[in-house]
Amino acid sequence: MTTHSDVHATQDTAIAPGQPINHEKFPWKHIVGYVLSLVLTFAALGLVLSSALPLTAVIVSIVILAVLQLLVQLFLFMHLTERHGSATHILTLSFAFFVAITVVAGSAWIMTFRSSVA
Amino acid sequence: MLPHYFNHLFVTGIDIYIADVLIILTSLGIVSVLTYFKKWKWLWREWLTTVDHKKIGIMYILAAFAMFFRGGMDGLMMRTQLAVPNNHFLSAQHYDEVFTTHGTIMILFMAMPMLIGLINVAMPLQIGARDVAFPYLNAISFWTFFFGAMLFNLSFVIGGSPDAGWTSYVPLAGPHFNPGPGENYYLFGLNLAGLGTLASGINFLVTVIRMRAPGMTLMRMPMFVWSTLITSILIIFAFPVLTVALSLLTFDRLFGSHIFSMTHGGMPMMWVNLFWIWGHPEVYIVILPAFGILSEIIGTFSGKKLFGYPAMVGSQITIAFLSFVVWVHHFFTMGAGAAVNSFFGVSTMLIAIPTGVKVFNWLFTMYKGKIRFNTPMLWALAFIPTFVVGGMTGVMLAIAPADYQYHNSYFLIAHFHYMLIGGTVFGVFAGLYYWWPKMFGMKLNERLGRWHFWTFMISFNLTFLPMYLVGLMGMTRRMYTYPPGLGWSHLNMLETIGAFGQGISMTFMLINIVWSFKYAERDVTGDAWDGRALEWSTTSPAPEYNFAHVPVVYSRDAFWDMKYSKNKEKYQVKEKPYRPIHMPNNSGRPFLMGFAFFISFFGFVFEWYLVGGIGLAAVFYLMFQRSFEYNTDHYISVEEIEHTEAVTGRS
Ligand code: HEM
Numbered sequence: 001m002t003t004h005s006d007v008h009a010t011q012d013t014a015i016a017p018g019q020p021i022n023h024e025k026f027p028w029k030h031i032v033g034y035v036l037s038l039v040l041t042f043a044a045l046g047l048v049l050s051s052a053l054p055l056t057a058v059i060v061s062i063v064i065l066a067v068l069q070l071l072v073q074l075f076l077f078m079h080l081t082e083r084h085g086s087a088t089h090i091l092t093l094s095f096a097f098f099v100a101i102t103v104v105a106g107s108a109w110i111m112t113f114r115s116s117v118a
Numbered sequence: 119m120l121p122h123y124f125n126h127l128f129v130t131g132i133d134i135y136i137a138d139v140l141i142i143l144t145s146l147g148i149v150s151v152l153t154y155f156k157k158w159k160w161l162w163r164e165w166l167t168t169v170d171h172k173k174i175g176i177m178y179i180l181a182a183f184a185m186f187f188r189g190g191m192d193g194l195m196m197r198t199q200l201a202v203p204n205n206h207f208l209s210a211q212h213y214d215e216v217f218t219t220h221g222t223i224m225i226l227f228m229a230m231p232m233l234i235g236l237i238n239v240a241m242p243l244q245i246g247a248r249d250v251a252f253p254y255l256n257a258i259s260f261w262t263f264f265f266g267a268m269l270f271n272l273s274f275v276i277g278g279s280p281d282a283g284w285t286s287y288v289p290l291a292g293p294h295f296n297p298g299p300g301e302n303y304y305l306f307g308l309n310l311a312g313l314g315t316l317a318s319g320i321n322f323l324v325t326v327i328r329m330r331a332p333g334m335t336l337m338r339m340p341m342f343v344w345s346t347l348i349t350s351i352l353i354i355f356a357f358p359v360l361t362v363a364l365s366l367l368t369f370d371r372l373f374g375s376h377i378f379s380m381t382h383g384g385m386p387m388m389w390v391n392l393f394w395i396w397g398h399p400e401v402y403i404v405i406l407p408a409f410g411i412l413s414e415i416i417g418t419f420s421g422k423k424l425f426g427y428p429a430m431v432g433s434q435i436t437i438a439f440l441s442f443v444v445w446v447h448h449f450f451t452m453g454a455g456a457a458v459n460s461f462f463g464v465s466t467m468l469i470a471i472p473t474g475v476k477v478f479n480w481l482f483t484m485y486k487g488k489i490r491f492n493t494p495m496l497w498a499l500a501f502i503p504t505f506v507v508g509g510m511t512g513v514m515l516a517i518a519p520a521d522y523q524y525h526n527s528y529f530l531i532a533h534f535h536y537m538l539i540g541g542t543v544f545g546v547f548a549g550l551y552y553w554w555p556k557m558f559g560m561k562l563n564e565r566l567g568r569w570h571f572w573t574f575m576i577s578f579n580l581t582f583l584p585m586y587l588v589g590l591m592g593m594t595r596r597m598y599t600y601p602p603g604l605g606w607s608h609l610n611m612l613e614t615i616g617a618f619g620q621g622i623s624m625t626f627m628l629i630n631i632v633w634s635f636k637y638a639e640r641d642v643t644g645d646a647w648d649g650r651a652l653e654w655s656t657t658s659p660a661p662e663y664n665f666a667h668v669p670v671v672y673s674r675d676a677f678w679d680m681k682y683s684k685n686k687e688k689y690q691v692k693e694k695p696y697r698p699i700h701m702p703n704n705s706g707r708p709f710l711m712g713f714a715f716f717i718s719f720f721g722f723v724f725e726w727y728l729v730g731g732i733g734l735a736a737v738f739y740l741m742f743q744r745s746f747e748y749n750t751d752h753y754i755s756v757e758e759i760e761h762t763e764a765v766t767g768r769s
């Protein structure tokens with residue numbers, strides 16, 4: 001990223017990456033990802049609305065759906081499989097996991113006060 | 119069936135009528151001026167459809183100034199009400215609405231847009247880029263912010279303002295206690311603006327990572343660019359939490375779900391939790407860019423390179439990490455138990471360490487420097503002690519048992535105003551005075567600038583220093599009046615005087631702006647302050663394409679090196695002819711998209727789902743249209759570049 005000469009700068013600096021390249025290929029990956037993420041979302045909503053399952057089963061299933069959703073996002077939208085720039089990938093991913101785990105585990109820990117109050 | 123509040127859609131009351139009249143007069147004024155001077159086309163072509171980061175930055179700053187004015191008016195109304203005991207200038211309900219809109223507007227529609235505006239103006243120039251990575255998305259960010267802010271402000275005259283505080287805690291903000299549309303305005307206005315902020319975060323991150331001029335390694339970036347990078351990361355990780363929290367509360371209010379309600383298994387404390395998971399990183403989102411501005415200015419006006427550059431970078435990264443593990447300090451009193459409170463108390467105090475590192479680095483940068491006391495530097499100098507006072511009282515608040523006393527008292531109010539005004543706003547003023555020549559081609563007047571500075575400095579302290587004291591004397595926040603005889607009265611009067619002093623002080627800045635546009639000398643050098651980073655290497659204001667040749671960087675403080683290094687030959691490669699420059703086209707679609715969102719969300723605020731649906735359909739249609747647009751960019755010809763460069767005396 002620090003190697004382009006003045007010649008390439010005309011292509012690289014002014015315009016968003018990927019202008020002409022994308023025109024030819026149909027973005028199947030994105031369409032599939034979009035549909036999948038919608039399906040997963042509505043599946044979770046459906047599970048909660050139709051209270052046929054016991055509570056624990058519902059919770060477990062929506063957590064599984066959430067993990068699947070995460071994988072859809074990472075692989076179909078976020079170019080996780082591209083080799084290019086993998087050092088940045090690892091850094092951002094580990095920060096993302098750090099934040100996600102802190103938020104989820106932290107909230108669960110904080111909310112335990114309800115059991116002691118109740 | 120029409121919702122019950124349809125009958126009083128238009129808010130009544132004397133101040134509202136005044137506002138109605140003012141809004142109508144201002145709108146008529148703008149329309150007639152534009153028509154009279156035949157400026158409609160110009161407005162559309164040059165501004166509303168622009169994707170140029172410099173112009174978008176200026177529009178951000180302009181809109182943020184308008185919001186500063188609105189939020190300031192709210193502040194003055196609160197101070198008028200509290201000036202004397204048992205006052206009846208505002209009713210309790212009205213006071214609630216005013217402090218809610220004050221806080222929300224100042225943080226989300228003033229501080230953040232002001233900083234995003236300055237980032238837009240300066241950051242791409244500082245890295246030697248010709249625009250941000252996604253210029254079209256940048257325009258969408260601006261217009262969603264703008265229409266989000268407009269939607270929020272509309273509540274004042276149509277439907278009624280939100281009144282549950284900028285933190286909008288449930289159950290008070292839930293459908294049961296707060297049926298009116300006010301809270302819906304809060305939810306939809308913030309969600310719309312939040313969309314734009316998230317897009318800005320992504321845009322700036324990609325810009326910094328991908329668009330740096332050749333030779334500018336990460337460790338050669340100006341400190342303001344570093345702070346932008348870290349801020350973008352905070353935005354990307356924090357804002358989704360806000361979006362989710364706002365949407366969940368929207369479900370509760372509009373669709374009868376019970377996520378945060380008291381009954382049916384809802385969990386009101388979860389709102390508080392989610393709000394502050396976003397809320398604490400948010401306060402760092404509005405302070406880190408100010409740190410960056412300060413680093414630029416202190417280096418420039420001390421004539422020295424920044425002291426401890428790697429430590430500055432490291433401390434910002436540490437702050438980014440820590441700001442995600444401290445959020446409970448905003449609700450120690452919720453009663454989460456000793457272990458939770460101790461953990462989050464200690465993690466909060468840890469933030470003082472990297473922050474302290476930065477303060478010492480600024481001091482050492484000035485040490486033995488030839489300091490020039492221009493207005494930007496005055497603001498930067500005042501920033502340091504005020505920020506230290508705010509930070510130290512913050513550490514006091516972080517002691518969980520003590521916080522049971524301080525929490526929600528005026529002591530807390532004083533803490534965050536020292537941070538947000540003494541930190542963010544002073545930083546913003548410093549940045550505005552500093553980059554003004556880069557934006558508009560002339561400096562602001564120094565004399566008026568000093569008047570602005572000193573009056574503001576004094577009135578600011580007069581307003582907020584006594585708040586520490588009344589806080590310790592037991593005055594709690596958000597109380598609309600108080601009885602005499604508690605020893606609070608004199609201090610409150612002082613605070614009110616200070617508040618009006620700040621209002622008057624701002625007129626010096628406005629006069630300064632008008633005066634400078636009329637009379638100030640044009641800066642033809644492009645380097646108004648003998649600067650160090652690349653933004654000063656191009657003309658003021660910079661041409662559309664920023665740099666005729668993309669600069670090549672060999673060291674930190676790249677422009678300083680170009681000007682003063684012994685070995686100048688390395689910069690002589692510049693003599694080769696210009697090449698056509700590839701630039702993005704303007705587009706009216708981001709504006710229209712913002713407007714469609716506005717219509718849609720206005721519909722949702724009143725639960726008019728047809729209007730909401732039509733607006734959203736328009737948004738999707740515009741996105742669809744964009745997907746099949748192939749004509750998105752153009753080349754600036756060599757002749758045009760030659761012409762532009764010749765006119766500004768560079769060829
Ligand atoms: C050394 C760094 C800091 C520490 C230790 C600190 C600590 C705290 C604590 C413990 C509270 C909660 C007090 C209570 O509710 O009882 C608080 C509130 C607050 N702080 Fe800070 N803070 C720091 C920096 C900042 C900065 C840099 C900003 C913004 C620029 C900021 C803005 C705020 C705001 C807005 C609130 C109150 C929000 C509300 O309840 O409405 N703080 N701070």
Ligand SMILES: [Cu+2]
Pocket residue numbers: 397398401444445447448
């Ligand atoms: Cu905090």
